[in-house]
Amino acid sequence: MSWLRVETPLPSGPMHIAVTPLGVVAGGYLGDEAGELPRCTDEAKIAAVKTRIGDYLAGRSREPGLPIDWSLSTGPHRTVLQTLLREVPYGRTITYGELAARSGVFEGVAEPGLAARTVGQMMAANPVPLLVPCHRVVAADGIGGFGGGRVGIEVKRWLLTLEGVLEPTLDWNGPL
DNA sequence: AGCTATACCCTTT
């Protein structure tokens, strides 16, 4: 896989996206690990990803519309991610417990609270942030948490504001 | 009404 850098208006700064011949395989919000990553040299892919991601973050498109390479996720993990992608459209949110139920992975296996916890873990381990809208998954009583340290939760809030789920705040620097 | 403790799954190191 090869990586490319995408400028974003996110509080975390530029993103890094990994692509394969199949599609987008991974991504990250950390802007400093770029040094050791193999750089993508395919100009066509670079342009496509930058355009799609850029349009989405600018509010010009509602779906990134990029092909996803699921090879980094397997079993239940992949099932839950795909369920999320299919069941939760732009501007909607779902709770951890709800997603667990919809995915069917925990059918009759675990108790509600326990399944929700597992889903949280899966979201945290989501290799393809943004394309798989893990930020649309919230806790039953509020926004919930978000991995990636302190900026993580800020990114989540930013994205939810972009989609109109949350009211804009003072530090909102995005479109609208 | 609000807070703490507990449950025991799935991914990652």
Added chain:
DNA sequence: AAAGGGTATAGCT
């Protein structure tokens, strides 16, 4: 093989 996580709920205070 072990630890821990973006939670949900039940029970107390």
